[in-house]
Amino acid sequence: MNDTIRLIQNHRSVREYLPREVSEEMIEEIVRSAQSAATSSFVQAYTVIAVRDPKIKWELAELSGNRHVETCSVALVFCADVRRMMEAAGAGDRGGELSNAELFIVATVDTALAAENAALAAESMGLGICFVGGIRNQIREVTRLLEIPRFVYPVFALTVGYPAERPEKKPRLPLEVVLHRNRYEPDRDVHIADYDQTVSAYYRARTEGKRTHGWSEYVARVLQAPRRPFMLDYLREQGFLEDTRGEPRQS
Amino acid sequence: MNDTIRLIQNHRSVREYLPREVSEEMIEEIVRSAQSAATSSFVQAYTVIAVRDPKIKWELAELSGNRHVETCSVALVFCADVRRMMEAAGAGDRGGELSNAELFIVATVDTALAAENAALAAESMGLGICFVGGIRNQIREVTRLLEIPRFVYPVFALTVGYPAERPEKKPRLPLEVVLHRNRYEPDRDVHIADYDQTVSAYYRARTEGKRTHGWSEYVARVLQAPRRPFMLDYLREQGFLEDTRGEPRQS
Incomplete structure (x- = not known):
């Protein structure tokens, strides 16, 4: 087992951080690493908002229900972004036609691939990270807070900081x-x-x-009720999944 | 810059492979690395289908329009999978209610985070990889070929093999x-x-x-017409985005 595989397999979510700042150089190295991920058709359909402003971090922590969004050094909000490519292509006015389920997959996947690189780059520097899907709990408020425009949506945050804990690794499915x-x-x-x-x-x-x-009982609780039932409406408001607006089509 | 960051930032897509097999042990180490990624609410909503059978690789190459799916040693088809958790939770009959846009995001993100780990683990062993979104070109046929059931969809393949080329790194957005x-x-x-x-x-x-x-002209070509316009219908057939079936709701 080489060092990279050891690092990958030693991942654990860190939610307790030391009161020590991650340097700007480190943040830039982390995002450069994110950008090195594969991207569908070279579109690079993501934006990373590095939130260090204490007031905005506090608000994000409130909105996501995750205290460590406030106590981390920097919260990297990974946004799926098809606005940039549409603007660059001069296709902004055709957004409704283009922004279908396929483009939604492309942008969401591009964002996640980049974010996993960011997570590993941070961990390789001795930093701790945690993915926070909780920023989708009140996603409209997060969108307003971060001034996120149409054709962009925040997928998750990655909290980054010097770790103050070393939790156990959670056992994975066989x-x-x-x-x-x-x-x-x-x-x-x-x-x-x-x-x-x-x-x-x-x-x-x-x-x-x-x-x-056990795991089965755990996921049964997760699936007790539909989660974040507002998501489809929100995504439509942001200009995603435009093809869901019409009548269900016959295939 | 440490070794992991160097590895991450040296990524390039490899489409030419030597006629040499990747061992079973390596495949297992790659998938174990994938499984170490963060997962939303611990649901682990993905399945990896390792395709080595030459006939199936050939068919996948035809369907995706990517010859290297045939010439690689193994094609790892990463599938977003909410079937397993629904079954384990005994929630299969509530699939229609639960399988909303949010759960679609969860499964797609879980799959991509895991796949990026797999990609880096493979590269750290000296292997070459390429993400193949082209398996979505004829996604219904791929679904039939791999016997992929309801509540699962193939997001992309990751071709893995010993590299026979070293392409230049593609410059990323500033x-x-x-x-x-x-x-x-x-x-x-x-x-x-x-x-x-x-x-x-x-x-x-x-x-x-x-x-x-330039990049702007390139993405203008990508956006010339809506891509894979059948995707929403396909996803509905598989049981995803069930909340798109009704009338557009008011938020």
Whole structure:
């Protein structure tokens, strides 16, 4: 196992940070690393908003329900961005025609690939990071706060800072459940029962027996009700998924 | 600059491979690395189909219009997967209610974060990789070929093999265009003009003057017409974006 694989496999989400600033040079190196990721058709459909202003960080922490957005040194808000390419292409007035489900996938994937590079670059410097999907909890307010225009949406924040904790690694699904061969193999689900035991033991040890649920029970709670049910309307307001506005089409 | 950042920033897409197989152990290490990525609410909403069967690789290459899907040692098809969690949660019959735009974002982002880890793990072993979004060109056929069930969709393939080429790095947008401070700053687009010159020089040098376009002209071509206009219908058939089926709602 080489150093990069060791780094990758040692990832853990860090939510407690030391009161020490990450330098501008480090932030730039992190974002340059993000930019080195592959990008669909070279469109580079993302923008990174580095939030250091304490008031804005505080507001983002409130809106996302994640205190570490305030206590981190910098919150990198990764935005899927098709505005820039439309402007550069002089295609702004055709946005409604172009901004379909496919372009939404392209922008969302480009953003996530870049962000994972950023996360690893930060961790390689000894920094701690945490992905915060919680900025989608009140996404309209976040959009207003950061003055995010049409054809852009904030996907998640990446909090970055010097770590003040080293949490345990969370056990992942068994490889044989996730890695299929030559075709999709649903029967591999059979190994989830063992994994439920592993996750249960992990939570029991970490919470002195207060939490004992396995993975299946955990995702059942996540799926109790539809999450963020406002998302489709919000995305339409931002100009995404424009092809969802008409009547459902026949294929 | 440490080794990991050097690796990240040296990424280039490799489409020519030596006729040498990547070992099973390497594939497993690559997918274990993928699994170490952050995952929204611990749902791990992805499946990796490792395609080595020459016939299936050939068909995937045909369907995607990318010859290197056939010539690589293994094509890792990264699928966004909410089927597994729904099954584990016993929520399969509530799929229509739960499978909204938010869950689509979660699954697509989880998949891309994992894939970028896989890409870097492979590159750290001296392998070459290329993301192939082209598997979405004929996505229904790919879905049938790989027997991909409802609530799962193939986002892209990652071709992996021993590299037989070392292409030049493609110049990225200037940092000042992508990295904003505290709020979205559209005025940074002003630096795109310089970048157009850089990209033009890059293509001119690589094609002996046959291609001379800048980035803006390039994305104008990409945006000439809506891409993959069947995507929304396809995603609905697979059970995604179920909230797009009704009348457009008022927010």
